[in-house]
């Protein structure tokens with residue numbers, strides 16, 4: 001196996017163009033598990049850790065936070081938790097402190113597991129993946145990024161440079177069900193983002209379909225029902241209907257982590273709960 005170590009981003013892109021079969025490695029918390037378990041031996045590893053510019057985050061011209069592919073979950077939580085609360089909550093549930101010190105959102109996107117914890121908040125907030133190759137930069141809306149089970153929209157010569165996420169303009173929550181509290185892959189998960197400035201609702205469903213996905217009908221229903229100006233409590237009927245529509249948007253299967261029926265039930269519960277938490281915060285923010 002070749003081990004490629006570019007020192008700069010330009011060098012990384014040139015190497016990926018030359019060796020499209022090379023597997024990028026950032027934190028290695030997915031890649032090294034695959035290699036250790038002998039699930040396939042890449043012809044080459046492309047180590048992105050020496051590329052210093054990937055470790056930065058910044059605020060882009062469009063006001064979005066541009067989180068470099070090398071920013072760990074730990075740094076995201078500590079440095080961006082106030083501006084990206086949904087993504088930070090999801091990040092806190094990833095693995096253990098050691099995994100969060102190494103693992104990245106870009107690696108989660110690269111792996112594109114339906115159970116990856118960063119996906120629901122990225123969907124709920126309308127993130128954009130900044131992909132790059134020697135051919136140029138491509139902005140991929142998050143809804144177009146996941147193309148199948150563990151498949152994504154990257155071309156063989158492309159690398160993720162950063163993920164661009166709008167700072168929260170309202171309450172955001174993430175909820176995850178696992179068989180225990182820590183070090184657990186989601187049985188299913190859900191994220192909710194309220195966008196009061198445009199009277200909109202964002203959702204993201206994890207581990208309950210071949211790819212992470214939104215629940216557009218539920219978003220539209222809830223945005224029309226919420227009393228954005230008066231901040232009146234959400235009725236039980238509205239909360240129940242929202243939960244039903246979220247559950248209906250999923251397409252779960254029975255597998256080792258849970259049954260289809262349990263996932264459908266749990267999603268409706270998580271949707272109602274996150275709505276309760278988010279609306280309580282919104283009511284307090286007068």
Ligand SMILES: Cc1cc2nc3c(=O)[nH]c(=O)nc-3n(C[C@H](O)[C@H](O)[C@H](O)COP(=O)(O)OP(=O)(O)OC[C@H]3O[C@@H](n4cnc5c(N)ncnc54)[C@H](O)[C@@H]3O)c2cc1C
Pocket residue numbers: 023024025026027028029030031032033048069093094095096099102103104105106107108109110111115116117118158159160161183184185186
């Ligand atoms: C013990 C343990 C517990 C875990 N718990 C969780 C959990 O609770 N929730 C969860 O979501 N995940 C979990 N994971 C999986 C893993 O930690 C995450 O998916 C993490 O986000 C991967 O990030 P990384 O930087 O380590 O990626 P890597 O392992 O370096 O890479 C992952 C994939 O992304 C690709 N890649 C990496 N960087 C780029 C780039 N810049 N451009 C293009 N492709 C790239 C790689 O080629 C690979 O396919 C766990 C893993 C372990 C070992």
